Amino acid sequence: MNLFRHISIIAFILIFISCGTTKNISMEERDGSSFEKAIIVNSIPEEYQYVKKHCPDCKFVMQSLMQHKGKPYDVLEFEKPTGEAVSYYFDISKFYGKGF
Numbered sequence: 001m002n003l004f005r006h007i008s009i010i011a012f013i014l015i016f017i018s019c020g021t022t023k024n025i026s027m028e029e030r031d032g033s034s035f036e037k038a039i040i041v042n043s044i045p046e047e048y049q050y051v052k053k054h055c056p057d058c059k060f061v062m063q064s065l066m067q068h069k070g071k072p073y074d075v076l077e078f079e080k081p082t083g084e085a086v087s088y089y090f091d092i093s094k095f096y097g098k099g100f
Helices: 002-020 044-054
Strands: 059-068 071-079 085-091
Touching: 044 071, 044 085
Parallel strands: none
Antiparallel strands: 059 071, 071 085
8 A cells, every 4th residue: 555655656756857858838938939839819909908908119011921830820020119020920810710
């Protein structure tokens, strides 16, 4: 019985450790700077709310629908007041193509 308990504890620890080492990107690391760091949104208005909060003085340039590794993304391009171009990537797979 004692051996079974030790094996169970070791198995639990190994599972716990392996979960902590996955390469999933946390929400804190999702800054919208690339497909891999795309902001996950539930609607188009959320995209513009994000940009308004993080780049309030940016001027809208264009919006593109793109596919990357089989997932749909909106890529919004803006110009900062300094003239620098900035793009934000949004993962729209939660709602794209799902109807109204």
